Amino acid sequence: MREPPIAPSGLVQTAASLSAVERGTPIGVAVLGSTGSVGTQALDVIASMPERFSVVALAASRVSPLLEAQSRRFRPEIVAVSNEPEGWAGTGAIESGADALALAALHPAAEIVIVATSGHAAMGPTFRAVDAGKTIALANKETIVCAGEILMPLALARDAPIRPVDSEHSAVWQCLAGAPPAAVARLVLTASGGPFRSLGADELARVTVDQTLAHPTWAMGGKITVDSASLMNKGLEVIEARWLFDVRFDRIEVVVHPESIVHSLVEFVDGSMLAQLGLPDMRLPIQYALTYPERLPSPCPRLSLVQTAALHFEAPDLARFPALALARQAGEAGGTYPTALSAADEVAVEAFLAGRLRFVDIPAVVADVLAAHEVVGPLSLELIAEADAWARRSARNAVERRSAPSC
Ligand code: MG
Numbered sequence: 308m309r310e311p312p313i314a315p316s317g318l319v320q321t322a323a324s325l326s327a328v329e330r331g332t333p334i335g336v337a338v339l340g341s342t343g344s345v346g347t348q349a350l351d352v353i354a355s356m357p358e359r360f361s362v363v364a365l366a367a368s369r370v371s372p373l374l375e376a377q378s379r380r381f382r383p384e385i386v387a388v389s390n391e392p393e394g395w396a397g398t399g400a401i402e403s404g405a406d407a408l409a410l411a412a413l414h415p416a417a418e419i420v421i422v423a424t425s426g427h428a429a430m431g432p433t434f435r436a437v438d439a440g441k442t443i444a445l446a447n448k449e450t451i452v453c454a455g456e457i458l459m460p461l462a463l464a465r466d467a468p469i470r471p472v473d474s475e476h477s478a479v480w481q482c483l484a485g486a487p488p489a490a491v492a493r494l495v496l497t498a499s500g501g502p503f504r505s506l507g508a509d510e511l512a513r514v515t516v517d518q519t520l521a522h523p524t525w526a527m528g529g530k531i532t533v534d535s536a537s538l539m540n541k542g543l544e545v546i547e548a549r550w551l552f553d554v555r556f557d558r559i560e561v562v563v564h565p566e567s568i569v570h571s572l573v574e575f576v577d578g579s580m581l582a583q584l585g586l587p588d589m590r591l592p593i594q595y596a597l598t599y600p601e602r603l604p605s606p607c608p609r610l611s612l613v614q615t616a617a618l619h620f621e622a623p624d625l626a627r628f629p630a631l632a633l634a635r636q637a638g639e640a641g642g643t644y645p646t647a648l649s650a651a652d653e654v655a656v657e658a659f660l661a662g663r664l665r666f667v668d669i670p671a672v673v674a675d676v677l678a679a680h681e682v683v684g685p686l687s688l689e690l691i692a693e694a695d696a697w698a699r700r701s702a703r704n705a706v707e708r709r710s711a712p713s714c
Contacts (some may be wrong), residue, residue, distance in 0.1 A: 333357070335416035336597070339363035339408060339432065340423035342373045344528050345446040345472065345589060350377060352594045355606060358596065364411035366424065370395055373698050382714050387411040388472040389428065412436040419597060422447045423473070425530060426653065427695055430454055434688060437467040444495040444596035446544050448474035453646040453691050455550025469551065470596040474543050476551055477592035478570035478583035483552065486575065494548055495572040495580075498623060499524045501536035503666075504565060506629055514666045516659065524567035524587045533656045534630075537669055538623060542634020546645050549638060561631060563621045586610050628671040633677060641684035643694035650695045651676035654702035664709045677684065 329391030336353060342348040346367075353360045362381035365422050367374045370392040378386050386399045387407035395401045402410050412420050412432040418434045421444045422429050429447040434454070436443060438461065451469075462469050473524060475496045483491070501523055503511055504685045517534045521528060527535070534540035538561075545559050570592075572582040583622035585591055595602070625632045630652070637648035654690060655672040664672065676698050684690055 312453050328437065333359055333361040334597075335363040335414070335421045336360050336361060337366070337411050337414050337436075339411060339421065339429060340425065340447070341365040341367040341377055341447055342367040342371060343423055343425060344526070345423035345593065346421070346590050347373075349423060349444075349547055349593050349597075350381065350591050351375050352597060355382070360419075363416040363697055364400070364413040364414040366583065368424075370397075370401070385411060385414060395485040408432040409435050412441070413439055418442060421593075421596075422450065423472070425449075425528060427453070427650070428681050429440040430691070431688065434458065436693075437465055438468070440465045440467050443469045444472050444593070445469055446469035446593075447647055448473070448540075448547060451547045451550050452543050452649050453643075453695070454686070454688065455547070455640065455645075456686050457688075459550050459553070470599060471551055472589075472592055473544060473545075473547065474573040474587070474589065474592050476510075476547060479552060479573055481583045481595065482571070482581040486573075488553060490575050491552075491554060491558070492574045492576045492578075493553065493558040493560055495555055495560045495574065496541060496544055496597045497567070497569050497571050497620075498538060498541040498546060498561055499535065499567045500563040500565050500621075500623070501538065504563060506627075509668075511627060512665060512667050516662065518558055519659075519666060523565070525589075529660060530653065530656050530665050533659060533666075533669070534652065535547060537630045537666070538628040539630035539634060539652050539670070539673070541623070542631045544648065545631075545635055546638040550699075553662070556635060562622050563623050564619065566615065566618055568615055568618055578596055580700065584610060630668075630673065633670055633673055637677055640653060643690055644677065644680060644682065646691050646694040647676055647680040647698040647701075649675060650698035651705070654699050657707060658706040658710065664706055667711075668709045672702055672705040672709060675708075 338349055362383045364385050365383045366387040369388050369390040375397035377688050378399050383399045387402045387410055391403050392401055409432040419442045422433050423446040429449045433450045447549055450601050471480055479494050522534050541561050550560050566585040568582050569582045572580050574580045586608050591607050595606055637644040651673045655669040659669055701711050
């Protein structure tokens with residue numbers, strides 16, 4: 308039994324795709340970023356299927372009461388933290404330091420690695436897990452945005468399936484169902500539009516951090532919630548889709564869909580469109596990434612079409628939300644431009660959350676950095692690390708130039 312290809316390049320089935328029930332032993336899972344939003348929901352899914360999955364490694368940035376509680380509940384063999392632990396009251400051997408995340412990802416008993424760590428720290432360990440042929444359930448955006456161009460060929464060479472966890476890409480994956488690239492006319496990613504969808508340009512200039520963090524449909528971490536409000540998140544997802552599904556940028560469209568019920572669509576060459584619908588609940592795409600190709604009962608609340616009644620779609624306003632266009636430009640430029648985009652955005656969002664930058668200046672900072680960026684040489688992890696460091700410095704300077712005394 309071969310796993311239907313997710314990308315035209317074709318990622319094939321590994322033992323992890325065999326049903327645990329068929330095998331008689333649970334599938335070992337490493338959860339990187341276990342204390343974050345996706346990580347905790349992934350552990351909820353795993354806890355609901357103890358006969359199918361067992362947690363062999365947990366990784367988080369630091370020791371916390373939550374991480375200790377997770378270790379006591381799931382009894383992993385190792386727990387990895389990037390910061391030096393000041394006491395450990397959990398279960399399992401504690402590992403720390405620069406290589407701890409990779410130790411968790413490469414644990415010999417881990418067949419599936421859930422990469423839910425935020426930011427660039429997940430990139431190296433994810434490459435090593437792919438190199439080792441593990442199945443990756445990928446929730447981390449930066450890895451595929453910055454390094455998709457070199458990650459996907461490696462995954463193909465190592466027979467290491469990369470399964471999307473992001474709701475939009477899970478939707479596309481489910482709609483594609485292994486269809487060949489020649490059958491696909493375009494992908495349509497939906498965006499909720501965030502809390503500021505209907506604000507005018509002058510109102511956008513005055514929005515506060517609290518308003519930005521009040522997302523209308525999804526409960527997520529701070530960085531991604533700001534990115535959702537600016538549509539940068541959707542721009543990053545366009546780049547993700549380009550690499551995950553090997554579809555050109557001009558065939559990836561974004562539509563604003565405020566209800567967040569249709570998670571994305573695929574239009575085929577005959578004009579037929581398939582959509583994936585459900586209530587916004589990350590446990591669904593997480594579960595599908597774990598149990599694929601099987602579909603299993605889920606505790607998630609069910610969608611009632613009659614109660615939903617109406618679904619709305621509109622074109623995104625690129626004038627008010629320029630981040631979407633910036634991301635597309637960076638994606639099309641390729642090389643380290645997506646890295647510069649992602650790193651600059653991270654610095655700008657941090658400055659916004661700290662009250663040092665206006666919301667509307669987030670894309671302005673990113674545009675400054677992209678305008679100054681230059682690509683040298685073929686893409687590699689080293690080049691990505693250099694571009695990341697350069698873009699952060701450049702973005703901090705751009706923030707300085709733009710931060711008004713009144714902020
Ligand atoms: Mg998403």
